[in-house]
Amino acid sequence: MTGELARLATVAWWSFRGSARGLRMLGLAAFAAVPSVIVLALVSVRPAADALANAAEGLFGSLTIPVVGMLIVLVVSVGQFRNEIDAETLVYLSDRSVSRATVVVGKYLGAVGVSLVLVVPAVLLPLGLAELGGATPYSAQVPLVLILAAFLAVLGYAAFFLFLGLVSRSALIIGLLYGFLWEELLPLLPGEVPHLTLVYYLRSFLSGEFATGPLGGYPSAVPIPIAVAALLAVPAVFLILASGAFSLLETAPERESA
Numbered sequence: 001m002t003g004e005l006a007r008l009a010t011v012a013w014w015s016f017r018g019s020a021r022g023l024r025m026l027g028l029a030a031f032a033a034v035p036s037v038i039v040l041a042l043v044s045v046r047p048a049a050d051a052l053a054n055a056a057e058g059l060f061g062s063l064t065i066p067v068v069g070m071l072i073v074l075v076v077s078v079g080q081f082r083n084e085i086d087a088e089t090l091v092y093l094s095d096r097s098v099s100r101a102t103v104v105v106g107k108y109l110g111a112v113g114v115s116l117v118l119v120v121p122a123v124l125l126p127l128g129l130a131e132l133g134g135a136t137p138y139s140a141q142v143p144l145v146l147i148l149a150a151f152l153a154v155l156g157y158a159a160f161f162l163f164l165g166l167v168s169r170s171a172l173i174i175g176l177l178y179g180f181l182w183e184e185l186l187p188l189l190p191g192e193v194p195h196l197t198l199v200y201y202l203r204s205f206l207s208g209e210f211a212t213g214p215l216g217g218y219p220s221a222v223p224i225p226i227a228v229a230a231l232l233a234v235p236a237v238f239l240i241l242a243s244g245a246f247s248l249l250e251t252a253p254e255r256e257s258a
Contacts, residue, residue, distance in 0.1 A: 007098045008106045015110025019076050020117065028072050032122040035064045039126040043133030053138065056130035058214030060146050061206065064122055065153050066183060066199060072122075073115045073157040074175040078165035080107040081246075085166075101243040108162050108239060115154045123150050145209045149202055152231040156198045159235035163242040194220070198234060201227040 019025070039056050047055070123146050131137055160178075164171035187194040187203075194200040204227040207218035221227075 004099065004102060008102050008109075011098065011103055011106025012109035012113070015080055015107045016113045017110075019079065019110060019114040024075065024079075025114075028075060028118055032068060032072060032118045033125075034068055035059045035122055036125040036129055038063070039129045039133070043129065046134070049134055049136045052130050052133060053135035054214050056126045056135060057138070057142065057146075059126055060123060060149075061203065061215050064119075064126070065150060065202065066179070068122055069115075069119045069150060069153060070157055070179045070183070072118050073111070073154055074161050074172065074179065076114050077108075077111040077158045077161035078171040078175060080111050080162055080165060082165040082169070082171055100246045104162070104166075104239060104243045104246055108158060108235075108242075111158045111162060112154055115158060116151065119150050119154055120147060123147060141209070145206065149206055152205065152228065153198065153202055156231055156234040159238035159242070163238045163245065166242050167245050195222075198231065201230045205231070 038059065042052060042055055124143055127138055127143055127146075161171070161175050164174055168174055183197050183199045186197045187200055201222070203215075203218040204221035205224055206215040207221040208224040208227065210216035222230075
């Protein structure tokens with residue numbers, strides 16, 4: 001058991017290290033700064049204190065998580081398996097004594113770690129810049145709840161996108177369609193259809209934590225325990241699916257005979 005945990009930590013560390021460098025990481029870091037740039041632009045026009053505070057907080061639900069965070073997690077998570085499959089290097093790891101489930105979970109933890117390094121500042125910096133710019137100070141609850149919501153979002157999106165990167169060469173395209181069509185359009189439909197999206201449970205969680213403000217008052221929200229349970233069930237399901245897919249996957253593409 002101790003040996004497998006050590007292997008898991010090693011896979012997670014190398015996955016984190018491999019993703020947290022290079023031009024791609026610099027590009028993602030620049031993209032993560034978009035909400036902060038928008039808040040700085042708002043500060044420059046000197047809005048009312050309450051309006052600035054609400055605008056910076058509202059960016060979390062309208063931009064930071066559904067656009068910036070989702071795209072960061074997509075790029076980081078898809079690359080965990082897809083880059084190695086395309087380069088035909090995954091076979092070296094899969095042929096060793098590390099179990100397939102350990103490889104999947106280790107790469108997932110590495111993707112979650114890199115994503116949080118980028119997403120958490122994207123969540124907190126706009127709030128800090130808004131306060132420095134004269135916004136009404138936030139209660140201690142606000143940043144804590146937003147960090148927890150971001151953590152839950154990263155857990156869910158990372159597992160799904162990791163699975164996509166493992167089973168499809170078109171994972172980035174599918175992920176973009178999922179993020180900008182499925183996650184954005186389904187919540188607008190009536191009935192039970194919004195329950196099929198992650199964003200529905202994230203908004204339910206936020207609405208349960210905030211009685212007022214731009215993130216509160218989400219219609220037809222489910223209770224917080226149900227929302228959290230659903231958000232944690234998603235990564236569990238997709239990690240199981242990814243482990244099963246990895247056990248059946250050809251880790252190196254077949255070469256055509258000359």
